[in-house]
Every structure is written in C-alpha cells, then in structure tokens.
Amino acid sequence: MRLFIALDIDDAIRERITCFVDGVSAFAPDARWAKPESLHVTLKFIGEQPEAAVERLKDALATIAATPADIHFRGYGFFPTAKSPRVFWLGLESGPQLAALAKAIDEKMAALGIPKEDRAFSPHLTLARGRGGSGSPRLNKEDGPNRIFQCLQEKLTALTAPEFGSMTAREFFLYQSHLSPKGAKYTKLAAFDLK
Numbered sequence: 001m002r003l004f005i006a007l008d009i010d011d012a013i014r015e016r017i018t019c020f021v022d023g024v025s026a027f028a029p030d031a032r033w034a035k036p037e038s039l040h041v042t043l044k045f046i047g048e049q050p051e052a053a054v055e056r057l058k059d060a061l062a063t064i065a066a067t068p069a070d071i072h073f074r075g076y077g078f079f080p081t082a083k084s085p086r087v088f089w090l091g092l093e094s095g096p097q098l099a100a101l102a103k104a105i106d107e108k109m110a111a112l113g114i115p116k117e118d119r120a121f122s123p124h125l126t127l128a129r130g131r132g133g134s135g136s137p138r139l140n141k142e143d144g145p146n147r148i149f150q151c152l153q154e155k156l157t158a159l160t161a162p163e164f165g166s167m168t169a170r171e172f173f174l175y176q177s178h179l180s181p182k183g184a185k186y187t188k189l190a191a192f193d194l195k
Contacts, residue, residue: 001048001049001050001051001053001054001176002047002048002049002176002177002178002179003046003047003048003049003054003057003174003175003176003177003189004042004043004044004045004046004174004175004177005042005043005044005046005061005105005109005172005173005174005175006040006041006042006043006172006173006175007040007041007043007069007071007169007171007172007173008040008171008173008188009039009040009041009073009125009167010165010167012165013073013164013165013167014036014037014039016164016165017036017039017073017090017125017127017164018036020162020164021033021034021036021127021128024152024155024156025128027151027152027154027155028088028128028148028149028151028152030130030148031088031128031129031130031148031149031152032128032129032130032183033127033128034125034126034127034128035183038183038184038185038186039125039127040125040175040186041071041092041123041124041125041169043101043102043105043121043172044102044105044106044109044114044117046109046114047114053112054174054189056112057109057112057174058174058189058190060108060109060111060112061105061108061172061174061190061192062192063108064101064104064105064108064192065104065195066097066100066101066104066194067097067194067195068097068168068169068170068194068195069094069095069097069098069101069168069169069194070094070095070097070166070167070168070169071092071093071094071098071123071166071167071168071169072092072093072094072165072166073090073091073092073125073163073164073165073166073167074091074092074093074161074162074163074164075090075091075161075162076088076089076090076091076127076156076161076162077089077091077124078149078153082153085130085148085149085153086129086130086148087126087128087129087130088126088127088128088129088149088152089124089125089126089127090124090125090127090162090164091124092123092124092125094123098121098123098169099121099123101172101194102117102121102123103121105172128149130148130149169194170193170194171191171192171193171194172191172192172194173188173189173190173191173192174188174189174190174192175187175188175189176189
C-alpha cells in the first residue's frame, strides 16, 4: 500500500483554487494538472507499506498531541527553480503549529522505521507537474531550462499574487494512494483530531 499523511482543504478554498487552475491551465497544456478533489497538504510521505502495517501506523498517529493550525493559501512558485520548473505549487502560510505537527508525525513514523525527512518542512499544494522527471523540490543534475511552464510563468507575472482564503486544520488523515495511468486517486484510511 502506498501511504502518506496529509491535511484536507476546505471546500470553499478548493473551489477558489479550481477556478484559478481553470483560468491558467491552458497556459501549460503539457503539464499534468492535479484534480481538484485530490488537492491536499502533505505532512509526511510514507511510501509502500504492507497492509499489515496500517494498524500500527494508525496507533502511532493516534498518540500525536497537536493543536489546530491556521493556514492561509496565497501565492505560487515552481520547484526546483523558476528557471528549471518541474512542479507548479500554491503557497501556504501558517504559524508554528503546522510545522510542529509535521515534526511530530515525522518522529512517530521514524520510531516505526520510516526514514525521517532530510529537508525542512515546506508546506504547499502541488497544482501541476511537468511530464516525466521527479516531483522533488531539489535541483537534480538532469534539470535544466524547459518550456513546460514558460507560457504560464509569463502570464502569471501580469497577475497580482492570488489569494485563496484561510482555514483552520482540525484534523489530519492517513491516506492511501492508488496510482493509475489516469492519475492518482487518494482514499482516506483514518482521521486524527487536532485538539
């Protein structure tokens, strides 16, 4: 089972993002655009795990004590760089609660043998990926200037930074990712309250 831990986003914010994507996606027709129903804020990618591990993961996640996190969705950017873009993302601003939650999750998962993150938590929503290549925010040796997002970047410079609204995350989820040629489909396996 391919697993990850994430926050869901409020429907009103999802709708605003969908309208924005509908307005700009034609400027990067060769990109793979995320489906609106698939948008989420990843807190920890776990990867492939046997089905028998799910209960152990749920038990560990249920012990996390964290508070709700206020999140503001605004702006955008490109990974790894604007000159060598592979991923178009939407920005998030939040207080220390979100980073503390990601850290607590990372530590609980490390205790179960899942490798810790080797980079700082950088919350974002992935809106589109270039065809082929990695979705990693790191610059790879094969990265170089590409044109997948060039027209989109030109159009975005004429716009003010978009604002999509704010929400308070009151729970996080363990998800299963089902990969297919038509794109990934995500299923919530368990919810965990933030109190």
